[in-house]
Amino acid sequence: MVAARHILLACIVALALGGGGLPVQAQALPRVAVLATGGTIAGSGSGGGIGYQAGKVSAQDLIAAVPGIDKLAQISAEQVSSIGSQDMNDTVWFTLARRIDDLLGKGEADAVVVTHGTDTMEETAFFLANVLRTDKPVVLVGSMRPSTAISADGPANLYEAVKVATSDGAKGRGVLVVLNDTIHAARLVQKTNTTSVETFQSPNGGPAGYVDPASVRFVQPVAPRATKLYTLPAQPPLPRVEIVYAHAGMDAAAIDDAVKRGAKGIVLAGVGDGNASKAAIDALAAAAQQGVVVIRASRVGSGFVNRNVEVDDDKLGFAVSLDLNPQKARVLAQLLIANGVTQPAAVQEAVGAGRY
Numbered sequence: 570m571v572a573a574r575h576i577l578l579a580c581i582v583a584l585a586l587g588g589g590g591l592p593v594q595a596q597a598l599p600r601v602a603v604l605a606t607g608g609t610i611a612g613s614g615s616g617g618g619i620g621y622q623a624g625k626v627s628a629q630d631l632i633a634a635v636p637g638i639d640k641l642a643q644i645s646a647e648q649v650s651s652i653g654s655q656d657m658n659d660t661v662w663f664t665l666a667r668r669i670d671d672l673l674g675k676g677e678a679d680a681v682v683v684t685h686g687t688d689t690m691e692e693t694a695f696f697l698a699n700v701l702r703t704d705k706p707v708v709l710v711g712s713m714r715p716s717t718a719i720s721a722d723g724p725a726n727l728y729e730a731v732k733v734a735t736s737d738g739a740k741g742r743g744v745l746v747v748l749n750d751t752i753h754a755a756r757l758v759q760k761t762n763t764t765s766v767e768t769f770q771s772p773n774g775g776p777a778g779y780v781d782p783a784s785v786r787f788v789q790p791v792a793p794r795a796t797k798l799y800t801l802p803a804q805p806p807l808p809r810v811e812i813v814y815a816h817a818g819m820d821a822a823a824i825d826d827a828v829k830r831g832a833k834g835i836v837l838a839g840v841g842d843g844n845a846s847k848a849a850i851d852a853l854a855a856a857a858q859q860g861v862v863v864i865r866a867s868r869v870g871s872g873f874v875n876r877n878v879e880v881d882d883d884k885l886g887f888a889v890s891l892d893l894n895p896q897k898a899r900v901l902a903q904l905l906i907a908n909g910v911t912q913p914a915a916v917q918e919a920v921g922a923g924r925y
């Protein structure tokens with residue numbers, strides 16, 4: 570009773586002082602670590618021509634080119650690599666994942682922004698989404714025009730990425746991609762146009778949200794965290810998983826060769842609903858019989874790949890990628906195999922378990 574009265578009194582005092590009764594403390598800006606990997610956002614050309622080199626501008630210079638970014642957050646910058654993302658690899662991925670978990674896990678930063686080339690950004694985003702222990706905001710950002718281009722889109726995109734990373738709405742959403750005023754979830758995002766600034770789309774669910782001068786607006790609910798997080802081996806590389814691209818007149822050669830090269834997994838970038846010629850399906854079935862993880866995905870670019878429609882996945886020992894495109898299915902297969910998950914039913918369950 571006495572305790573209850575004390576609490577009541579404390580509440581009344583707090584209410585009386587609130588809204589002006591107490592000195593207002595200037596709120597410290599959130600701390601955002603920018604980890605730079607290269608890409609067109611750090612690209613530089615000689616001017617005039619269309620050519621440029623990715624990954625030439627340093628992390629510090631990228632940030633210096635964004636007016637007002639220091640009003641959004643206390644920014645720190647680290648150079649993780651200086652590559653076009655066509656050269657992204659397991660070594661950089663391991664470094665990124667460990668550094669991000671360190672920065673956010675030890676409370677050295679409140680959010681992380683990764684600058685990255687756009688070609689493989691969706692793969693890095695999906696990889697990080699499946700291995701990071703932290704649930705604080707991690708935002709990948711890039712650009713379609715180099716820093717020296719007319720109307721370079723990098724500075725605006727970087728500004729918006731920091732704005733999203735520090736927004737309340739980003740909390741609990743895991744890894745996001747921000748470009749062109751649009752926010753995408755790591756699982757759904759895809760590069761869909763070779764050169765356009767609105768290249769990133771989420772064809773199987775739509776964007777997570779939008780950024781405008783006034784706000785960061787999420788239009789999708791916060792999805793539950795991925796049920797499984799994968800452990801990285803002590804050292805790269807991840808297990809070898811190859812993508813085989815289906816086409817009219819396909820024979821078994823590419824699949825048989827992948828098995829001979831020692832692939833532990835094969836992802837079919839199938840026609841239509843993850844389909845392929847009889848010769849290719851037979852070769853995949855033989856690979857699955859030998860313990861190779863086989864995931865049927867699609868080269869189409871949108872839509873889900875479904876089980877047991879034209880292909881008897883149950884009988885042949887295949888998993889299907891659902892909404893994952895071939896390049897993301899490949900990353901997941903690598904992580905699964907590295908974590909000892911190779912049975913078709915367990916692979917299938919893992920494909921469906923991620924965060925949207």
Ligand SMILES: NC(=O)CC[C@H](N)C(=O)O
Pocket residue numbers: 607608609610623652653654655685686687688689711712713714
């Ligand atoms: N627009 C881009 O970022 C593509 C350039 C480069 N190939 C990269 O992915 O890094």
